[in-house]
Amino acid sequence: MVAEIVHEFAKxxxxxxxxxxxxxxxxxxxxxxxxxxxxRSEFEGNEYLLDAAIAEYQIVLDDEDTPEALFRMTxxxxxxxxxxxxxxxxxxxxxxxxxxxxxDDIELQNNFGVTFLMMGxxxxxxxxxxxxxxxxxxxxxxxxxxxxxLKVHDHDFERGVQYMRRGLRGxxxxxxDAKFYFHLGDGLMRLGRNQEALRVYEEATHxxxxxxxxxxxxxxxxxxxxxxxxxxxxxGCGKHLKHVERQxxxxxxxxxxxxxxxxxxxxxxxxxxTEGRLVAYPITRxxxxxxxxxxxxxxxxxxxxxxxxxxxxxxxxxLQTGTRIWPHCGATNYVLEAQLGLQVTSDARxxxxxxxxxxxxxxxxxxxxxxxxxxxFDGASANTVRIILSMELWHPEVPQLSRADTLxx
Numbered sequence: 001m002v003a004e005i006v007h008e009f010a011k012x013x014x015x016x017x018x019x020x021x022x023x024x025x026x027x028x029x030x031x032x033x034x035x036x037x038x039x040r041s042e043f044e045g046n047e048y049l050l051d052a053a054i055a056e057y058q059i060v061l062d063d064e065d066t067p068e069a070l071f072r073m074t075x076x077x078x079x080x081x082x083x084x085x086x087x088x089x090x091x092x093x094x095x096x097x098x099x100x101x102x103x104d105d106i107e108l109q110n111n112f113g114v115t116f117l118m119m120g121x122x123x124x125x126x127x128x129x130x131x132x133x134x135x136x137x138x139x140x141x142x143x144x145x146x147x148x149x150l151k152v153h154d155h156d157f158e159r160g161v162q163y164m165r166r167g168l169r170g171x172x173x174x175x176x177d178a179k180f181y182f183h184l185g186d187g188l189m190r191l192g193r194n195q196e197a198l199r200v201y202e203e204a205t206h207x208x209x210x211x212x213x214x215x216x217x218x219x220x221x222x223x224x225x226x227x228x229x230x231x232x233x234x235x236g237c238g239k240h241l242k243h244v245e246r247q248x249x250x251x252x253x254x255x256x257x258x259x260x261x262x263x264x265x266x267x268x269x270x271x272x273x274t275e276g277r278l279v280a281y282p283i284t285r286x287x288x289x290x291x292x293x294x295x296x297x298x299x300x301x302x303x304x305x306x307x308x309x310x311x312x313x314x315x316x317x318x319l320q321t322g323t324r325i326w327p328h329c330g331a332t333n334y335v336l337e338a339q340l341g342l343q344v345t346s347d348a349r350x351x352x353x354x355x356x357x358x359x360x361x362x363x364x365x366x367x368x369x370x371x372x373x374x375x376x377f378d379g380a381s382a383n384t385v386r387i388i389l390s391m392e393l394w395h396p397e398v399p400q401l402s403r404a405d406t407l408x409x
Contacts (some may be wrong), residue, residue: 009040025409028061029064031074038081047085054081088119095106105384106132110141117145120228122153143167151187161187178209178218181308182329185216189327214353216329217370224333224397228353230366232397235336236396240307241364243390244340247303248362252342253388254297255316262296266318267305276323276377280390283314304391313392319348327351330369337369343387348377359388367391 034056040195041049060066060074075098080089095112102108107278113128126149132142144167151160164184168175181204188197201213210216217227232238244251258281259266266279283293283301294301297316304314317339330337341359349358350365352373359365367373377386394403 007040007043009036009043012036020274025063025065027060027063027070030056030063031070034060034074035077038077048086050081054085056080057081061094068101072098088115091115092119106136106139106142110139110145113142113145117149122149125149138170140171140258141166141175143170143356144175144177148180148183151183155272157187157190161191171275174207176209178204178216181207181209182216182218186326186328211333211370213368214372215333215368216372217333218331220370221331221395221398221402222397223318226333226368226370228368228371229355229357230336230368232364232366234396235338235366235393237307241338241366243281243306243363244303245364247299248340248342251297251300251303251340251389252361252387254300255342255389258316259298259318259385259387265296267294269317270325273328274323275326277320278323278325279318281316281318283316287313289314300389307391313390315390316342317388317390319375319377319386320378321347321382321384323375323377325375327372327374329372333368333370334364334395334398335369336395338364338366338391338393340364340389340391342389343385344375345380345384345386347379347384348375348386350375359386370394 013033014030014037016033017230020033023029034053037053039050041053056376057074057078061071061078066074075094078094079091080086082094091113092115095108095115099105099112106346109128113125113132116125116128116371118121126146129142129146129149131141133146135383136142143163147160147163147165147167149160150156150163154160155351161184163182164187168180168184181200183308185197185200185204188194188200198213201216202208203211204216205213211220211226214228220303227234232241262281266281268274269278269280281293281297282290283297283304289301289305307314339359341361341363344359346358346362349356350373351357352367353371357365
């Protein structure tokens with residue numbers, strides 16, 4: 001029988017307070033107090049305690065007499081806490097303090113660049129990573145991040161692939177970060193080097209970064225059935241989907257009028273993946289119906305509100321002829337995509353994993369968007385459009401109780 005672990009946070013805090021009562025500047029006592037607050041916050045799920053821990057750790061950093069080893073441990077803990085709280089400005093401030101003490105530390109410089117990247121300050125990130133490479137041209141992580149910037153933000157696929165590949169191959173230890181393999185493979189596919197891309201995805205799967213080479217989602221729930229295409233019955237909400245299918249003419253009439261009269265209200269979608277034009281009219285946002293938008297498609301919204309517990313994002317999608325959407329995968333394995341054909345043509349096709357299908361008027365296509373999928377629409381006359389109603393569904397094996405704690409589809 002395993003003995004129950006007792007957390008005596010109050011006793012620990014009291015001991016550190018005693019030390020501070022006669023030596024109020026003791027960096028080790030402040031560190032111990034902060035660490036106790038951090039552990040207690042994790043145990044209780046109390047973010048206010050985490051903020052208190054950050055403030056207490058800061059006292060240690062501000063003390064000029066703090067030994068270097070303790071300074072670094074303290075800084076690492078603040079960064080961990082601040083990242084959890086989403087306070088990237090605090091992370092950056094602490095990283096600057098670390099670099100002031102350890103200016104030649106390549107790992108710290110790389111981390112500093114990554115924080116700029118997380119903040120969306122791309123040019124600052126580029127400058128930091130470039131400086132690392134200038135000082136150490138063979139630094140694998142800097143090469144990988146520099147390639148990532150080139151590929152994702154500059155759309156320089158050739159050089160991006162070159163740097164990311166060099167970084168992943170040049171490290172003594174494997175760089176276990178899915179985004180590099182994801183974007184290296186994607187870059188290779190954009191360059192028409194599909195077999196090389198497949199080998200990258202196979203390697204990432206071997207490292208445990210993706211469920212499979214064709215299912216490359218980052219955020220996954222364990223144990224869910226994985227299949228590219230789903231029948232309505234398999235979704236667990238087939239009854240609702242069939243109810244929508246029976247009213248497809250009403251939905252189509254509103255969708256066509258919407259496109260004819262309010263084309264400017266449609267928003268561009270997946271610009272980084274699309275060659276041509278794909279636009280969408282959002283019906284919900286954050287799982288809440290957009291009442292202003294529903295005024296233009298009132299009957300559609302009335303029909304869809306029956307899905308409030310089973311689905312999240314609803315939108316009308318319009319794809320223009322001559323458009324291609326590059327192969328890509330969704331971020332999670334617990335979302336299914338259901339698409340109802342409203343105005344369709346045989347020239348528009350979708351491939352999911354190994355199988356290609358087309359939309360049918362008044363019928364749903366359902367697929368798991370974590371599998372590689374691509375769309376192309378060629379051969380139709382100019383200005384021809386494909387119009388569908390798109391909705392995201394929970395994977396049926398996600399328990400109802402877990403859905404409140406999981407990002408909605």
